[in-house]
Amino acid sequence: MEFSYGIDDRPGLASLLIFGLQWLAVSVPLVLIIGRVVADLQTDGSAIPYLQRLFLLVALMLLLQVYLGHRLPLVLGPATVLLVGILASLDAGFPAINASLVIGGLFLTGLAATGLIGYLKRLFTPRVIVVVLMLIAFTLAPTILNLATDGGGIVSATRTFLFAVVFALALFIAGGFLQGIWKSTLALWAILLGTPAYIALFGAVAPPPADTALVALPGNLLAPLAVPDVGVLAAFLICYLALATNDLGSIQSVGGLLKADGMGERVNRGVIVTGLGNALAGLTGVIGPVNFSLSPGVIAATGCASRFALVPAAVAIGLMAASPLAIGYLSSIPGPVIGVVLTYVMAAQIAAGLMLGQESKAVETFDGGLIVGIPLLLGTLVAFLPPEVAAGLPAVIRPLIANGFVVGIVTVLGLEHIVYRRRPQDRS
Template identity: 80%
Template sequence: MEFTYGIDDRPRPASLLIFGLQWLAVSVPLILITGGVVAALQTEGSVVPYLQKLFLLVALVLLAQIYLGHRLPLVLGPATVLLIGILASIGAGFPAINASLVIGGLLLAGIAATGLFEYIKRLFTPRVIAVVLMLIGFTLAPTILNFITDGGGTVPPAQTFLFALAFALILFVASGLLKGIWKSTLALWAIIFGTLSYIVLFGPVPLPPEGTAMLALPPGLLAPLALPDAGVFAAFLICFLALAVNDLGSIQSVGGLLGADKMGERTNRGVTITGLGNVAAGLSGVIGPVNFSLSPGVIAATGCASRFALVPAGIALALMALSPLAIGGLASIPGPVIGVVLAYVMASQIAAGLMLGQESGAVRTFNEGLIIGIPLLLGTLVAFLPAVVAAGFPALVRPLITNGFVVGIVVALVLEHLVYRRRPEDSG
């Protein structure tokens, strides 16, 4: 495939700005959607400081990846797999969650830097990776449902649900019709037009309060930490294993597309920076970052494979982080719009899992189908577990048993490497 600019080429200033804006259009929705979910859980005061810190963290880690890490044109944002861990461990408190991110990030960085990551990769066969990709979407279904029925106390849930249903239909139709950069930035356009439609139908949304500063550093850059219990730590450890696989797949997909050299070194450096980025996320109290697998589509659409095209996007994200007014405006997006766009992103994640399963020949027998189907079903059931049932489990194991993603991954690993290990040809 021919590209206008190679990995290490530096586009002319005008072209650099245009390509940077296109990467920015891809990055902002990724940060807003996942970050907005976690920010909403921080009930003390405004969500603006949280999003400021998250925008700043993503900007700094992105620039570190471009110059020190994998050095590839890869977009970066909050890890949805960590969102699942946060939602399942919310009862332990954010200090314990923050500490889990710090410990998990240190372990990930250490394993990647020492080359031990090669051994862990063997656990994640194509079938297990397909389960990882699809489980993220299925186990976030309760969160998506909460968003699309959230009328902010002024709009009946039935009306917001009908709005979300119609909006989702339009969004998926547009996804099938659009091509190139328009499709790559569809999440951004969906947020803009979805918010405008919501305002037309249901009235204005809350805007940043009068007197919100145009420029200000995010307050509380250091977050409280508390030693997590064994259940919380084990749940996050599994989430970090899945995050590592996601990061690895994203780096290798772009490296393979561009024919990059020294991919072993690039991968180890990239995963190391991701781990250190999660350490910084835990210290600052925000969700950790990961490299996203949608980057090849953006590169193919723009014809620009230069890593330096992401530098303007990183700088713009940092500047946005320094403006409470800008972040406050972005945080005013209605819940149903966030829910629908999150559903669209998760549907893409599920599609990626199905494509991987097909391309790798992961499902050729009945038993191989069970290795994927059983974890998906169990993980989804656990995700919808009523709170009264979850409360009946001992506090030590609750973050594990009530985390649909963790349950699904553990079951997938057991089925793949123990139950059906010696009988892959058995069709039942």
């Protein structure tokens, strides 16, 4: 595949701004969707400052990756696997969650700096990666359902759910017809069109408070920290192993597409920057970032492989972070619209898992199907575990046993490397 601009080429100012705008259209919805879910969990009414800090972190990490990290045209944003960990650890409180993010980020940095991250390739076989990709989507199903039925106390849950179903069907139909950059930016168009449609049907959503400043940074950039329980920390470290695999795959997929040189060094630097970004995320009290695997599609659609095209996008995201009013309007997007867009993103992730399973022949045998199917079923069941059942578990192990993603990952690793290890004829 030929590109109009290579990795290290610098497009002219006009072209740079156009390509940057396209990357911005892909990046903002990804940051906003996951950020809104976590921001709504804050109990101190700090949704706008939270999103400001998150946008600021993403802007900084984009620039660091472009100039010091993997130096590839790769978009990044909040890691959905960490969203699963946060949702399962809310009982521990955000100070403990923040500290777990710091430790997890440093753990990831250490793996890359020492070269130990290479051993993850042996642990995370194609079957395990298939489960990781699909399990994230399945274990987020309760959160998506809550968003789809969230009428803000004004609209009935039934009406918002029906709106979400119809809107989701329209979104998937559009995804089947659109091509190129239109398909890559479909999440943005869904937000831009879904929000006025929701308002037309159910009335206006609450705007930002009248005293919201046009330009201002969040007052406190440092978040409270607390020593996490063993169970919480263990759950997050498992999430970070999955995050590392995601990061590796994203960097290698873009590097392979562009035939980039020095991929070993690019991978190590990229994961180190990702790890440090996650540690910084914990210090500032926001969800940690990861490189996204959708970047090759954007590159193919635009024909631009220049890493510098991400610089205008990063600057624009940083400017958004400096405007509480702009963030306030972004955060007022209705919950059902966010839920539908998150559904679309997770469906794409399931599709990626199925494609990987087919390409790697991971489920050619009955045992291979069990290795994938059992963890998915167990993880989904745990994700829908009634709160009273989870509350009855011992506090030390609750973050592990009540975390559907952790249960699924531990199960698939045990099945893949222990239970079926002595059946090489059944392995791909």
